[in-house]
Each structure stands twice: as structure tokens, then as C-alpha cells.
Amino acid sequence: MTIRANDIFTPQGILEEVEKDPKLDFLMNIFNIPRAFGVSGFGGNWDVGKHSYATALIAVFWAKFNKYPEVTRNKLVIMALLHDLHESVTGDILPMFKTDELRSKLDELQNNILEALEVEYDENLEKDLKICDLVAFLYEVKQVSPNIMHPKKLNLANVMANRQLETIYKYCEKKGIEKKKIQKFLNWLEI
Numbered sequence: 001m002t003i004r005a006n007d008i009f010t011p012q013g014i015l016e017e018v019e020k021d022p023k024l025d026f027l028m029n030i031f032n033i034p035r036a037f038g039v040s041g042f043g044g045n046w047d048v049g050k051h052s053y054a055t056a057l058i059a060v061f062w063a064k065f066n067k068y069p070e071v072t073r074n075k076l077v078i079m080a081l082l083h084d085l086h087e088s089v090t091g092d093i094l095p096m097f098k099t100d101e102l103r104s105k106l107d108e109l110q111n112n113i114l115e116a117l118e119v120e121y122d123e124n125l126e127k128d129l130k131i132c133d134l135v136a137f138l139y140e141v142k143q144v145s146p147n148i149m150h151p152k153k154l155n156l157a158n159v160m161a162n163r164q165l166e167t168i169y170k171y172c173e174k175k176g177i178e179k180k181k182i183q184k185f186l187n188w189l190e191i
Contacts, residue, residue, distance in 0.1 A: 015089055020115070026089070030088045051140060055136040059073075061189055063128075072122075076122075076125050079125060086109040127175045138164045
């Protein structure tokens with residue numbers, strides 16, 4: 001896949017010129033990008049900016065829940081807040097459409113932006129970040145307001161929430177985090 005950054009326009013200018021020196025207009029564009037799960041009809045008013053902010057807040061709670069030191073908490077919160085900056089130009093893409101090649105290009109773009117901002121991700125916190133990201137999506141799904149006059153839509157919203165919960169459990173199991181721990185955290189957050 002050849003992605004030509006000089007053919008992609010951003011609020012700041014051509015991507016090729018912007019990705020290594022992003023300014024506020026480019027970065028704030030994440031608040032104009034609707035969340036992809038809206039294609040299911042439950043998008044509400046969620047955008048990538050709100051998702052990123054929710055992920056950062058959940059990171060604060062996750063760090064408190066795990067009694068992480070202040071430095072670790074702060075790193076995780078910054079990582080959470082910035083984890084989807086590339087979507088300010090790419091939009092939010094459903095995971096099932098992300099091929100390995102596309103993921104590689106998205107990672108390259110994200111890394112260029114982070115490098116320009118002089119922000120380094122702590123690889124030791126990547127699983128924590130993923131948990132916060134997954135929990136943020138669960139929170140998002142639970143915030144939708146399907147019309148109560150349409151039981152089918154309410155049922156679908158519950159199915160989505162249950163699937164996301166299973167995704168969280170599977171991820172945690174794969175990373176050696178006990179199901180009870182994540183259940184306790186979700187209960188503590190009242191999600």
C-alpha cells in the first residue's frame with residue numbers, strides 16, 4: 001500500500017509537511033473525527049477527542065487502582081491522552097479493516113507525531129494503555145441512548161457492551177491479568 005502523504009490535506013496543511021511538526025489545529029482536529037463504532041447507529045456525539053480524554057481519565061483511575069507511583073501515572077495519562085493523535089488525519093478506522101500494512105502506516109504516522117512532540121511511549125505501560133483504551137470504549141458504548149421504544153436497538157447496545165467486556169477479559173487473560181482484578185476495577189469505576 002502506497003500512502004502518499006503529499007496527497008493528504010490536514011487542517012494545518014499537507015500531511016507530509018505536518019506530521020513531523022504538528023501544530024494545535026492539526027492535533028485538535030481529533031475532536032472533529034467521529035468514532036467509527038457510530039456506523040452501528042449508536043455513535044451519539046462521541047468523537048476521537050472525547051474518547052482520548054476518557055482514556056486518559058481512566059488511566060488516572062487505573063494508576064490509582066494499581067497504586068502506581070506519580071511518575072508512572074503521569075506517563076500513562078500522557079500516553080492515553082495522545083494514543084490516537086494519528087486519527088486527526090486518518091479518521092477512526094474499525095479494527096477489522098486494519099491490515100498489517102495499514103497498521104504499520106498508522107503506527108509510523110503516530111510515531112512521527114509523538115516524536116515531533118518529544119513524547120516517548122513507555123513500552124512497559126503498553127498493556128496498561130490498552131486496558132484503559134478498551135475500558136474507555138466500554139464506557140462509550142454504555143453511554144449511548146438507544147431509543148427505548150426500539151427494544152431491538154437496546155438489545156443490540158447490550159450485545160455490543162457484552163462483547164466489549166469479553167474483549168477486555170480476553171486481552172487481560174492474554175496479558176496475565178486476573179479477570180477478578182479487571183472486574184473489581186470496572187465495578188470501582190461503576191461501568
